[in-house]
Amino acid sequence: MTTENIDLKETLVADFKRREQAMNGEAKTPFHQTRRQALARFEELGFPTPKHEEWKYSNVRNLVKTGYGFEGKHSVSAATIEEIKIPNLSGNVLYFVNGKYEAELSTIVSPASEISIMPLREALEKQPEAINQYFGKIADGENNAFTALNTAFAGDGLFVRVPDGKVVEAPVVLYFISDARTESVGAQPRNLFVVGKNAQVQFTEAFLTLGESAAFTNAVTEMYVGRDAHVQYYKVQNDSDNVHHVGTTQVQMQDNSHFYSATASLNGGFIRNNLNIVIDGEHCDAHMFGLYFPDARQHIDNHTVADHRKPNSESNELYKGVLRGQSTGVFNGKIFVQQDAQKTNAFQSCKNVVLSPDATMNTKPQLEIWADDVKCSHGTTTGQLDDEALFYLRSRGISKPEALSLLMFAFCEDVITQIKIEPIRTYLEGIIAEKLA
Amino acid sequence: MLKINNLHASIEGKEILRGINLEVKPGEVHAIMGPNGSGKSTLASVLAGREEYEVTSGSVDFEGKNLLELAPEARAAEGIFLAFQYPVEIPGVTTINFLKTAVNEMRKYRGEGPLDAAQFLRMVREKAKLVKMNDSLLKRALNEGFSGGEKKRNEIFQMAVLEPKLAILDETDSGLDIDALRIVAEGVNTLRSPEKATIIVTHYQRLLDYIVPDYVHVLYKGRIVKSGNKELALELEEKGYDWIKEEVEGAIA
Numbered sequence: 001m002t003t004e005n006i007d008l009k010e011t012l013v014a015d016f017k018r019r020e021q022a023m024n025g026e027a028k029t030p031f032h033q034t035r036r037q038a039l040a041r042f043e044e045l046g047f048p049t050p051k052h053e054e055w056k057y058s059n060v061r062n063l064v065k066t067g068y069g070f071e072g073k074h075s076v077s078a079a080t081i082e083e084i085k086i087p088n089l090s091g092n093v094l095y096f097v098n099g100k101y102e103a104e105l106s107t108i109v110s111p112a113s114e115i116s117i118m119p120l121r122e123a124l125e126k127q128p129e130a131i132n133q134y135f136g137k138i139a140d141g142e143n144n145a146f147t148a149l150n151t152a153f154a155g156d157g158l159f160v161r162v163p164d165g166k167v168v169e170a171p172v173v174l175y176f177i178s179d180a181r182t183e184s185v186g187a188q189p190r191n192l193f194v195v196g197k198n199a200q201v202q203f204t205e206a207f208l209t210l211g212e213s214a215a216f217t218n219a220v221t222e223m224y225v226g227r228d229a230h231v232q233y234y235k236v237q238n239d240s241d242n243v244h245h246v247g248t249t250q251v252q253m254q255d256n257s258h259f260y261s262a263t264a265s266l267n268g269g270f271i272r273n274n275l276n277i278v279i280d281g282e283h284c285d286a287h288m289f290g291l292y293f294p295d296a297r298q299h300i301d302n303h304t305v306a307d308h309r310k311p312n313s314e315s316n317e318l319y320k321g322v323l324r325g326q327s328t329g330v331f332n333g334k335i336f337v338q339q340d341a342q343k344t345n346a347f348q349s350c351k352n353v354v355l356s357p358d359a360t361m362n363t364k365p366q367l368e369i370w371a372d373d374v375k376c377s378h379g380t381t382t383g384q385l386d387d388e389a390l391f392y393l394r395s396r397g398i399s400k401p402e403a404l405s406l407l408m409f410a411f412c413e414d415v416i417t418q419i420k421i422e423p424i425r426t427y428l429e430g431i432i433a434e435k436l437a
Numbered sequence: 438m439l440k441i442n443n444l445h446a447s448i449e450g451k452e453i454l455r456g457i458n459l460e461v462k463p464g465e466v467h468a469i470m471g472p473n474g475s476g477k478s479t480l481a482s483v484l485a486g487r488e489e490y491e492v493t494s495g496s497v498d499f500e501g502k503n504l505l506e507l508a509p510e511a512r513a514a515e516g517i518f519l520a521f522q523y524p525v526e527i528p529g530v531t532t533i534n535f536l537k538t539a540v541n542e543m544r545k546y547r548g549e550g551p552l553d554a555a556q557f558l559r560m561v562r563e564k565a566k567l568v569k570m571n572d573s574l575l576k577r578a579l580n581e582g583f584s585g586g587e588k589k590r591n592e593i594f595q596m597a598v599l600e601p602k603l604a605i606l607d608e609t610d611s612g613l614d615i616d617a618l619r620i621v622a623e624g625v626n627t628l629r630s631p632e633k634a635t636i637i638v639t640h641y642q643r644l645l646d647y648i649v650p651d652y653v654h655v656l657y658k659g660r661i662v663k664s665g666n667k668e669l670a671l672e673l674e675e676k677g678y679d680w681i682k683e684e685v686e687g688a689i690a
Contacts, residue, residue: 392525393535395485396595397513397543406538410529410578 006067009046013039015070016152031124031131031154038141038151045145057330057362058272058301063244068186068216070153072100074179076210081105084177084208086236089423091170092117097177099156099187115168115201116161120190123159130161134194138278139222139250146246150188150220157190157219160203164196164226171202171421176219178243181211191221197254198228202421205233207247207268209240219247227254227281233261234424238431239268241296248274255281255310262289262419265300266431276305279341282312290319291415291428293435294327294359301330306348308341311371315345320415321352322408323359330362335376337369344371348378353385353411355404405436438463438634439484439504439603444495446483453479455659456495461603464631468645468670469638471656472678477638478522480656481607484636485519486512499603513539514546516602520592520609527579532591535579536561536598543599564597568624586617593624604628605636610644622647642674655681 016039026032047064048055074097081095094117095105101119108117116127124131141148158174178185195201203223209215217239225231239245245268253259265271277286292300306315321329331350352361363380385407393403412432419425439461446454453476461467471477483490484497486509497504504512527535541551552560565572570590580588589609596604606625610618625635625648637648645653645667653670655663657678662685663669673681 386525389525389527391487391509392521392527393539394509395513395519395521396535396539396599397510397546398535398539399510399542400508402538402542403510406530406535407527410527413529 006065008064008066008068009043011067012149013043031135034136035152035154038136038148041141042145042148042152045143045148047145054303057328058270058299060244060270063216063270066184066214066216068184068214070099070186070188072098072156072187074098074185075181076102076105076177076179078105080210084210085175086206086423086427088426089171089173089204089421091173093173093175094158095175095177096156096187096189098179098185099189101156101158109170110168114162114166115172116159117172118159120157120159120192121155123192127159127161130159130194131192134222134224135192137222138252139220139248144248144274146218147220147248150190150218153188154190156188157192159191160193162195162199162201164198166196166199168199168201171204173204173206176205176207176217178209178215178217178239179211180209180213180215180240180242182213184214186216186218188218189220191219193221193223195223195225195229195231197226199226200230202232203234204236204421204424206236207239207245209243212240212242215240215243217243217245217247219245221247221249223249223251225251225253225257225259228256229254230258231260232420233259234419234421235261235263235273236424236428237265237268237271239271241267241269241298243268244270246272248276251275251277251286253277253279253281253284253286256283257281258285260287260420262415263291263302264415264428265290265292265294265302266428266435267293268298268300270299272301272303274303276307277315278307278309279313279315280309282310284313286313286315287418288315288317288319289415289418291412292319292321292329293412293432294321294323294325294329295435296325296327298325298327300327303332303334305334305336306346307336307338308344308346309338310340311342311344313341313344315347317348318415319350320411321350321361322355322411323352323361324355326356326358328360328362331380332364332366333378334366335368335378337371337374337376339370342371342373344374344376346374346376350380352380352382353408354382355385405433408436409433438500440498442496442498444483444497445493446479446490447493448479448490452493453490453659454483457659457661459654459661461634461636463634465652466629466635466637466648466650468650468653469636469656470640470642470653470670470673472682473640475656476659477640477656478607481519481605481636481638484605485509485517510542511546513599513601514543518596518599518601518604520589520596520604520606522608522611524580524588524592526581526583528581530579531576532579533561533575536595539595539599561598565594567627568594568597569620570594585612586614586620589613589617589621590624593621597624597628602632603634603636605638607638608640609637610639610641618644619647642670645670657681657685
């Protein structure tokens with residue numbers, strides 16, 4: 001399937017038409033009309049180029065000249081899963097391989113009264129009202145070509161609804177596995193999480209790769225956090241160097257809700273994460289932690305938005321990066337404080353260590369504040385390793401590589417300790433220790 | 438044990454040490470004194486292997502080895518310990534974990550296997566008791582949020598754990614009140630032995646009330662201009678450094 005100089009846009013548009021013709025009644029449903037509109041918008045927008053302000057440092061030219069198989073073919077077995085999954089992370093575990101939901105590999109342990117979990121396609125049939133009310137309402141397909149493209153192909157992915165007042169004990173874990181062992185593959189998972197009033201749940205999205213062929217993942221997650229709800233959301237990326245990942249997580253928060261997230265990008269050829277939080281309630285708190293570890297020619301870009309629309313809420317953000325090889329990193333953190341959002345507290349910090357002279361980090365904090373009674377702070381640092389600390393450790397007999405690894409590990413621990421699921425912490429620590437060895 | 442011969446060193450092209458000669462034998466305590474900017478701390482840094490300093494000529498022999506050829510970690514493993522004037526805060530690395538790494542790295546250098554966790558803990562607790570270091574500091578990030586006294590005591594504690602042959606205390610007394618000073622000095626004295634040597638770099642004489650030196654050297658403009666016994670330190674305390682400066686400048690003129 002890999003061919004040089006393919007035009008991905010044309011291929012996808014043709015693919016859409018082919019799929020549409022193969023549909024029976026579905027083509028006439030309102031849901032499919034949404035898809036069709038999104039495709040039209042995608043055709044207008046096209047893939048972004050570096051001329052687009054939001055894509056200045058992240059060039060998708062290699063992504064769009066490759067062909068990918070979106071049919072979901074794969075040969076992943078339960079045994080294969082065992083080798084790559086996050087050890088000891090149990091709960092409601094859902095597997096998507098090359099985009100397709102794999103019921104046989106998946107386990108749902110929580111009772112249906114506590115949480116409904118089903119593939120999005122199934123929810124179109126069984127939960128039409130919820131789909132109608134929530135789907136595609138918050139993720140911005142008007143301006144973001146990738147989101148429009150994802151909406152146009154929406155169908156694979158997960159629907160989760162937590163009824164009001166329910167505390168979901170077992171975490172919800174979604175694995176998105178690219179099986180690129182035989183050919184280039186693509187997937188466009190679309191998730192919709194609706195968390196009711198005063199409910200509580202933990203989500204983890206893990207992106208992993210098998211094999212060395214090219215892979216493209218274009219993921220969108222829309223998440224509603226109801227009044228007084230508590231949500232944790234972890235995104236773990238450990239893809240191959242031949243993976244292009246573009247992902248958007250769009251969060252909408254209601255009064256008194258808590259949203260707590262960590263994004264750990266351990267590996268991947270090209271990663272662009274958009275984490276957009278609209279704080280549309282009072283007395284909310286939103287936390288965003290991030291860790292990225294690019295090496296070789298990898299590119300990792302984190303764009304975040306904390307959009308304060310109501311008074312008396314707080315957002316807090318800490319992203320940290322360790323860059324090696326010829327890698328590049330991007331951090332763009334937007335804080336919007338709308339006119340009504342008085343008494344907002346918004347804090348942002350991005351710290352980077354560049355370990356190689358050929359690695360580059362681009363940081364851009366972007367604060368737009370229209371309210372006058374707010375507390376906002378931001379800071380970014382990009383530097384080399386602290387030589388004084390390195391010398392201190394070496395003067396105690398610790399070899400240079402070991403001292404380096406100790407310091408870098410400590411630098412990352414700041415973010416890792418924020419993750420409240422122990423098996424994920426252990427997994428991250430293991431991989432980072434391996435990378436630093 | 439240590440033989441420094443005509444040592445010259447500079448930083449960013451500026452010569453700081455201009456021909457240091459010093460011999461330290463096992464069991465001895467040497468005090469290096471001198472006015473600010475005389476090169477005291479530079480000497481300590483060069484011996485420990487700080488890479489910003491360039492040694493332009495001279496030699497340093499430590500137990501038959503050319504010290505200047507060794508990386509800082511190798512010098513440490515050979516038995517040199519520098520107690521820092523400003524111990525570095527390292528967030529995220531606990532003191533205990535740091536020490537365990539240090540001990541095992543040094544053992545590896547000497548071709549020994551790592552200590553098991555129980556052995557290590559027992560040893561560390563013993564040493565903490567010896568220098569009256571509070572156990573609770575062990576679990577905290579290295580020096581992070583420690584008071585000045587706690588940081589200096591942590592240096593002496595590390596020295597107790599790592600058991601160097603030659604300890605270099607770089608202005609360990611600076612910023613300490615008299616109680617903290619006494620505790621630090623007690624720690625150093627406890628660790629003294631006929632096989633080990635100590636170099637104390639200090640501006641003031643008061644630490645020498647508690648750690649009595651065998652020799653006192655005055656460093657001025659990058660050279661040792663006067664050597665004597667502990668009486669010299671008392672004389673300096675009383676008369677300051679000006680008479681030394683005058684003596685040196687007079688000799689040149």
